[in-house]
Amino acid sequence: MNTAHRIRMNPTPEQAEYLKRACGTRRFVYNWGREQWEKQYQAYKHEQEMTPEQERKLKPPTALALKKQFNAIRHETYPWTGDVTKCVVEGAFDGLGRAYANFFAGRAEYPKYKKKGKSHESFSLSNDKFTMGSHWISIPGLGRFILDQRQITKGRGKLLRSLGTVNLAEKLRFVEQGSVRTPAKKRNQRKQVICEAVKILGATVSCEAGHWYVSIQVEIQKQRPLTPTPVVGVDVGLKQAAVVSDKRRLENQRPLALHLKKLGNLQRKLSKKQKTKDPETGRTTFGKNYEKQRRKVARKHQQIANIRRDIQHKFTTELARTCGVIGIEDLNILGMMANRKLSRAVADAAMGQLLQFLKTKVANAGGDLFIASRWFPSTKRCSCCGQVKKRMPLKHRTYECLTCGLVLDRDLNAACNLAWFATDMLRQLHA
Numbered sequence: 001m002n003t004a005h006r007i008r009m010n011p012t013p014e015q016a017e018y019l020k021r022a023c024g025t026r027r028f029v030y031n032w033g034r035e036q037w038e039k040q041y042q043a044y045k046h047e048q049e050m051t052p053e054q055e056r057k058l059k060p061p062t063a064l065a066l067k068k069q070f071n072a073i074r075h076e077t078y079p080w081t082g083d084v085t086k087c088v089v090e091g092a093f094d095g096l097g098r099a100y101a102n103f104f105a106g107r108a109e110y111p112k113y114k115k116k117g118k119s120h121e122s123f124s125l126s127n128d129k130f131t132m133g134s135h136w137i138s139i140p141g142l143g144r145f146i147l148d149q150r151q152i153t154k155g156r157g158k159l160l161r162s163l164g165t166v167n168l169a170e171k172l173r174f175v176e177q178g179s180v181r182t183p184a185k186k187r188n189q190r191k192q193v194i195c196e197a198v199k200i201l202g203a204t205v206s207c208e209a210g211h212w213y214v215s216i217q218v219e220i221q222k223q224r225p226l227t228p229t230p231v232v233g234v235d236v237g238l239k240q241a242a243v244v245s246d247k248r249r250l251e252n253q254r255p256l257a258l259h260l261k262k263l264g265n266l267q268r269k270l271s272k273k274q275k276t277k278d279p280e281t282g283r284t285t286f287g288k289n290y291e292k293q294r295r296k297v298a299r300k301h302q303q304i305a306n307i308r309r310d311i312q313h314k315f316t317t318e319l320a321r322t323c324g325v326i327g328i329e330d331l332n333i334l335g336m337m338a339n340r341k342l343s344r345a346v347a348d349a350a351m352g353q354l355l356q357f358l359k360t361k362v363a364n365a366g367g368d369l370f371i372a373s374r375w376f377p378s379t380k381r382c383s384c385c386g387q388v389k390k391r392m393p394l395k396h397r398t399y400e401c402l403t404c405g406l407v408l409d410r411d412l413n414a415a416c417n418l419a420w421f422a423t424d425m426l427r428q429l430h431a
Contacts, residue, residue: 001364002201002219008169009137009205009212015166018145019205019212022084023121027114029081029092032070034113037061037100063097083148084123085141091124122206130203132172136165137214139205174198174218195222209298224366231325231426233418234358235378235411236351238342239397242315243411245419250315255307256348259300266297312354320361327422328355329414330374370425372418382406383416 011019040061047058059065067090074081074089081089102108131138143164147156174193183189201217233245242250256263273290277283286294319326336346362369372378380389385404392399392410399406399413408416 001221002217003174003364004215004217005173006213006215007172009214010167010169011212014146014149014163015142016212017149018084018139018142019207020121021145022088022123022205023207024116025081025084026088026092026095026123027116027119027121028078029070029089030096031113033063033066033093033096034111036066036069037096063093063100066096067093083141083145085125085129085139087125087129087140088123090126094124120206122204125203125205127200127202132200132216133165134171135168137168137203138165140164142166168214172216172218174220193220193222195220197221209302210295211299211302230323231327231419231423232319232323233327233378233415233420233422234319235329235414235418236331236349236354237411238345238349240411241312241349241351242354243409243415244319245412245415247412248319250311252349253307253311254345254348255304256344259304263297263300263304266293266300269293270297308348308350309353312350312357316354316357316361319358320365320367323362323367325368325370325422325426326358326362327370327372327418327420327425328358329372329376329378329418331355332374368422368426368429370422372421376417376421378414378417378421379410381417383408383413383420 040058044058044060047056070089070093096111099108099111103110125139129140138161141164143160143162144156146163147159152159170191173191174195176198177194177196183192197220199219201219203217204215206213206215230246235243237243238252240249241252270290270293273293274287275290276285278285331351333346333352337343339346359369377388379399380392381387382389382399382401382404384406385401387401387403397410399408399410401407406413
């Protein structure tokens, strides 16, 4: 099974400068490849339309061909790209290839250029280019870069390893059975995931709201836990983030609504900070106070997202461990976001993220997850007799069946219907 562990990094100012340069190099290489891909594809398309088949010579662009083309001119035209590890260049073309593959498969929009300050800053490392320790990671090229910045020429070998090592807030949680050491604190014991085998596949270093993180991708082998027997249905919504058919509920914490006033104040201060636009080049120059305030806004957004993510992680983990079969409903979230009166509440609830967590964790726990169609009448159908109502407006929070007389909470009734749906699908699967 492939998974990842995201760890906070604590780099020194010199190390952070290298990480920023690596992110900028990756952004430049990605944009270069995006530009060349478009030019070569237009030339290839023109040849396909205007030239006979026997005389055609051009081939459609690929990420591998563009990488070879860039490496051929890299040291002469762009020598500053050699200040960082070569994994940055390789990862940029790998990301470009995935972006076009997702576009041609219909999974994403056409790739766009990456812009400084707006795009997600990150770069990748291959598994044979970095070293992981207890609370540190050694990044290739980092020590050499710092020594060059300090202009140190003697005794470089002794300083390379210490300067190229970045402190981590915690150690990798996936450990093999033979190398398990009992931590002194119980909370650290709970974090450990004991596996039969652990293989590191790679790492991705990223920056979010001024904080640096490294995501370690690993392949693990561990025994699957015994699959629990309960069959439940989960209905997600706005009033309660999730309602389970066994009467468990996840209250919608509304983190965005709670922090909206503070966020508005921070954004209002940001709009008043100094920024100037050059009339000749058209570039906008931001002052230092603008960058400080922008970082405050970004960290407030990060705090809101972390609150929401933490609650959903805890709920879905408990659900995956205690239930063997779960029924959920496929929701048209984009259609719900189109409602101007509910769009902010829908975004604050993050129902899509909750369902995605559930899909991943149920599969890892060895359970079964059945997804009902978005046209499945989970809200309109009576969970007792099966009678389906013609209408069920949002203002009616209690379901009242006119046939059997059932009176039940609207969301709980929908969760019970999804549980019956999961039971039927399980019966058909093992028939």
